[in-house]
Amino acid sequence: MPAEEVSQMLTSNGPSPVFDPEAYAASFQSGVVVDDPHHDFARLRSQRPVHEGTVAALIGVPEGLSRRPRLRHEAPHFSAFSYETVHAALQDHETFSNSYYEGVTTDVFGRSILEMVGDEHRRHRALIQPAFGPGRVPWWVERWITPAVEEAVDRLAAAGEGELSGELCHAVPLRTITSSLGLSAAEANEFSGLYQRANPDPESETRRRARLKAVIHRIAEDRRNQEGDDLMSVLVASRLAGEHNDDRSLSAAEIESLLLLLMVAGLGTVWRQLGILLAVVLSEPEIAVRVREDPEALSRAIEEVIRWEPTDPVLRRLVTRDTVLGGTALPTGAVLELNLAAANRDPERWDAPDLFDLDRVQRRHVGFSAGPHTCLGTHVARAQLQLAATILFDRLPKLRLKDSGPPPRIIGLEHRCPTRILVTC
Template structure:
């Protein structure tokens, strides 16, 4: 079992669901001795771990103070990558997480989403028109990848000519989050990417300080007068997090939506007949092919779950992709049903770290699906075998050739 969590392999990752079914039936809470962490796959346990304040993100909050004093001091102040990750709300606990999240949350309110909707619809339609002109269209490169880049770049205030810079940066940080490549070569690559993207946003923030615009960076700068406002380093790190998290997962959502629909022609036909099911279809894709397959937490005290004791300081990998196929929660979980209701999946996690950008991702997925179905009702796959990207944390396609 430990090998599944060490590196990508076609055997496990082209179709992880039989493995998840095994975990759910035989080892819903399993300790991997050689890796030193737990694996939780059952919906009830995953949801509990994500919501219970006993489970935290920061190691310093999970172990006794005397243990921390025995550890070497972190070198993040001299490490560009460490400086970014240390200031990502994704990896922080309250009260820092609460402060960071509250300062950014205004960008994802229902009013903001309503204002963005026409713009996102127009972007999706423009990309679909561009894809129609290509002799051998790749849905990922031509549509799924650029759409969220354009959206989050416009929200942040990134100039159009700079969007292409984010492609390699985004993929590099996705591999950083996965955490399975410990090679010196990748460490150097990740450090360089962190330095480059931090420098980029540092210059953009400086420009907005001298000439504010109607964008998220200008709004966050304006809020710096508050007592609990973002520091400059937190502001840079938050911009990077919004870019990476907002882009990587939405690319996967759009690609997984099209792939799953085309692999289920009866559901594809159903959606064409009833386009009002688009929002429900997005929720079912999120459950059925979750763009993020897992996350992790640390136990800050001993905790018993299902008759097993997770000790203080131990890490737990919570398998979102497995929990979303749990037969104890979902009837016929391996069946793709765009009308499924209720559908309380955990694709966006739950608890205090529930995905802040979930409303935006849902809207992008729905509008993308609508634009593609309307323009290309006869779309089909050009390749039989999906080209899954080699990443065990994110589930998404590297390319997807289609016939329009």
């Protein structure tokens, strides 16, 4: 996920400032707001599974930041739209390599697992994967997720109204991930404003990034001297397996890059997916009743929304050798864009795929990617969605969309998000 994900973010303390999701979504597409690209995705998928060109170009919108020179502008681009081709490419990480991202995010994260491949990726991911596994979900729920949700819902209850995208959906993952690392509320707020896109001040951004790295370094040193029960302690105590059956501790730079990536990815994905979930549920009275009354219905709604509207529709891979995918020849050095959103609505795999259906027979989707680079925090993300929605609806049984405000829409191409979700309690 690119660093610009954390743009125009909101603070975790107190009422959020006015947030403009349309400006956020448009900033990724040269100022154009993409409302609903699914019709175009379906048209292209029905023609053939793999097309030459980028997803943006194929649906006729400006490509904006997705075609910066550093993102291999000069390479031939192809886009996969069917579930079969997208899933196959995600599984074949040798032919379709995450080395596409090499150097793309280094200036923000340092060298991170996002751009690593093969054994290097396996060894680094193995360090942090156990902390995000199913068995550790209760640890996250008790220590960080529940307090974050309760704090956000308390503010909404006291105010009697609010805007869910900023005051709940963003606040919960921000508080969760930063608290798990030992950052204070003030330091978390510094992070939330780290990557501003509107009229950025490069010098200020550099200072903020240096400040955050200094905070991470300080906390890491504290945990080296006295171990705690948090994510930073896990990393400090971890041993990185070497190539020759040796191991070592992570360097300060490795801890910094991993944590910066975790904070950006963990914040953006949950913020937008929770917002999409609540926008759908509150807009459909029948779904709202079922979700409020039945935890199993809520679990099904979460899985369905990840399939139906994944927050990051497009991933990119570097083609490392001449190959054929979906009947299309791809040359070495080409960039393949994987359209997860189109794959997740492939009628060859799901009946009536454009319908948000709580009773759908659930099948594996690619909403959180697949293969070696499957989203690291899927279990924790699902827990945040489940707990946030459960506590919100239990504590605020009269919660509904404001009659006087515009209903929320889901917008964006590079990153899907809801417009403002104005509610009364």
